[in-house]
Amino acid sequence: MRWQSLPLFLGFALLALIVGARAVLVEGQRANREAAREAIEYQELFSGLLSLAQDAEIGQRGYLLTGEKSYLEPYRRALDSIPGQLARIDSMTVPDDQIVQQINHIKDALSQKQAELAETIALYDQGDATKALELVRSGQGKAAMDQIRTSMDTIRRIGGAAISARDAHTDQVEAWLRLGSLGALLAIFLFGAYTIRLSRRRFREVAVAQEELMRKNIALGNEIQTREKAESQIRQMQKMEAIGQLTGGIxxxxxxxxxxxxxxxxxxxxxxxxxxxxxxxxxxxxxDAASRAANLTSRLLAFSRQQPLAPQIVDANRLVTGMSDLLRRALGETIRIETVLAGGLWKTHADPSQIENAILNLAVNARDAMDEDGKLTIETANSHLDDTYAATHAEVAAGQYVMVAVSDTGSGMTPDVMAKAFEPFFTTKPVNKGTGLGLSQVFGFVKQSGGHVKIYSEPGEGTTIKIYLPRFFGPEEAATPAGRSGSLAAPVTETILVVEDDARVRASTTDAMRELGYTVIHAASGQEALQKLAETPAVALLFTDIIMPTMNGRKLAEEALARMPQLKVIFTTGFTRNAVVHNGVIDHDVHFLAKPFTIDQLGAKLREVLDKE
Structure with missing residues (x-):
């Protein structure tokens, strides 16, 4: 028996060796990614330095052309910022003779450029504009800027060569490890074959005697059960894989x-x-980190179809037209944007801000797929999804829809990528270039709104993603998205009662309202809030959490309004399936502010409700 165990021991030892070698390789790849990230950050510092030098030059020339002192603002800001930028570059510079030499060239050229700028400004201030312009035309400043750009290009090449060398080394290690793994697996296979052969020979007599009985028992008693168990395990594995990807990403x-x-x-x-x-x-x-965490929570709620929506009657043509400036700022000047708007477009009933977010998400994904150089087309159309289409897409109801399509001329998607595109935290972008939640957020919002989303893509030919939102049958007045106009200034004289069972949240909310200038009293429960309302009849607004023990926020509001009909009420919560949000849609008769919120959002909501007649 000891000799029989030896092949198994050797096999496990080889497996452990393979796993250890793989772990070393993964650590090396992680170090490579960190080095690449630092190299990118280093190059961004040089880009910022060049931008500051250009700002200084622009300010100088604007002043020489106009004589207006205001044009010197970029020049002064650049002079103040350049020493700090150089200090950050020095702190990140490795002791490499070539790089240090190029940085010294950059510093010398910057000094020459600053001296040339200062001299021209001084000449102009002395009234000698002609001599100042002659100094500009002499080419001294241009030569310094050319030297700066040349040195930066050299540093970029040096850094790129270093990263390439690391990658080549990692590839070589991985190739040797792959060969070693194949050899080890072959050895394991041989050990296993030997063990199986030996075991079969020693137990053949027993196996022959029991073979018929075991076959009949399996055939008669376990076949159906085995199949059902296997199918159940497969389904469970698929669920656990999806949950693992989601929780791991979160x-x-x-x-x-x-x-x-x-x-x-x-x-x-x-x-x-x-x-x-x-x-x-x-x-x-x-x-900033807390805001990104709140945004991540919002995206997860969108994917799970549990975000609170405020649907309105939406004219998609008007909404797309109103997004033109936002899209151009988000995509940059290198992306050409074209809109094709259908005449006589139907209205849809959906949350306009979420439609804008969906279009913006798709546009940003398209920009990344085009490597920031291509054409983006946004198209609207009336569409009818018939019974035949619905039969092949179980989640789609046949009917009339408003279609919004976003197309790009990017790299396209393979079928495997399209199959996973809407999964949360799935992304084909490089590390730190995307969360993998953009398309899943679009998918969740569209499904929560009763719509449908479809991807059409070919590798190398680009991608089109079509959003179908149900047609609205009713009056043709289209509501514009809320929140676009600036908040109206109003005197802060009101008293607010804050009701929150969590002491830390109650304290932070109270402090925020006092910072905004309001008089605030607070309570930890519904009963305490009713008592304080009776003691303080001057309360103008009740700001209450919804999920509370004994008496929830909705019951508290009903009781408070029965006593004080003029009282204004704002509900807040981190949940969505509760007393004022049904099927993800906010009840029409309530004011709601989702947690977490910023002071600006809180202030805007308070004024919106308090100023409402």
């Missing part, structure tokens, strides 16, 4: 955001303990 993104928040807050605490108050950047970093 954990990855939230861990990144929480790392930023925790680090920023810890640094801020340490600085405050040292009586240092330069914590604005730390607070901004934490706020």
């Amino acid at each position: 954990a990855h993104d939230f861990n990144n955001m929480l790392a930023v928040i925790i680090s920023a807050m810890n640094l801020a605490q340490r600085k405050l303990a040292r009586d240092e108050h330069d914590i604005q950047k730390l607070i901004e970093a934490a706020t």
Whole structure:
């Protein structure tokens, strides 16, 4: 028996060796990705430095042409920023003679350029504009800028060569590991074959005696059960794979955001303990990470079809036309945008802000697929999905739809990619270039709105994604998306009652309202809130959480309005399936603010409700 166990032991040892070697390779690839990220950040610093030099030159020339001191603002800002930019570049520069030499060239050229700019401005200030212009035309400044660009190009080539060398080394290691793995697997196979042969010879006598009985038992008693169990296991594996991808993506993104928040807050605490108050950047970093976390939660709610929607009657032509400036800013000047709007387009009943988000998500994906150089086409049309189409797409109801299509001239998708395109956290983009939630958010919103979304794509030919939203049968007045106009200034004199069972959320909400200038009282439960309403008849607005023990927010609002009919009410919650949101749609008679929210969003909502007649 000990000799029989030896091949198994050797096989497991080879497997462990393969796994260990793979782990080393993965660690090397992670180091390569980190080096590539640092190289990109390093190059961005040089791009920023070049941009500052160009800003200074633009400010100088604007001043020479117009004589207006305001044109010198970019020049002054650039002069203030260039030393800090150079310091950041020095801190990230590796001790490489070639790179250090090129950086010294850049510094010398910058000094020459700054001296030329300062001299021309001084001459112009002294009234000698002709001599100042002659100095500009002399080419000294142009030569310095050319030297800066040449040195930056050299640094880029050096960095690219280093990354390529690392990649080549990793590829070589992977090739050797692949050969080693194949050899190890072959050895494992041989060990297994030997063990099986030996075992079969030793137990053949017993197997022959029991073979007929076992075959009959399996055939009569276990065949159906085995098949059902296998099918159940396959379904469970598919579910677990999908859940694993989703939870892994969520954990990855939230861990990144929480790392930023925790680090920023810890640094801020340490600085405050040292009586240092330069914590604005730390607070901004934490706020940005928290905003991205809130945006991730919103996208997940959209995918799960549980986000609160505020549907309106929408004219898709007008909505697409109104997005033109937003799209041009988001896509850049290298992407050509064309809109093809159908005449006599039907109306649809959907949340206009979510339609805009869906179009913007599709446009950004198209831009990335075109490598920021191509043509984007947005098209609207009336469409009828008949019974034949519905029969081949089980989730689609036959009928009339408003179609919005976004087409690009990018790289296209393979069938395998199209099959997974709407899965959360699935992405073909490089690391840190996308969350993998854009298309899943579009999919969730369209399905929650009773619509349909379809991808048409060919590798190398581009992609078209069509959104079908149900036609609205009713009056032809189209509502414009809310929230576009600026908030109206209003005197802050009202008293607000905040009701929240979570002490930390209650404290932060109360502090935010007081920061906005309101008089605030607060309560931890519905019963306490009713008592404070009785004690404070001057309360103008009730701001209440919905999910609370004993008395929820809806019941509290009903009781409060029965006592004070003029009272305004705003509901808030992090959930959507509750007393005021049904099937993802906000009830028409309530004001709702989803958690989490910023102070600006809170202030705008308070004024919207308080100023409403």
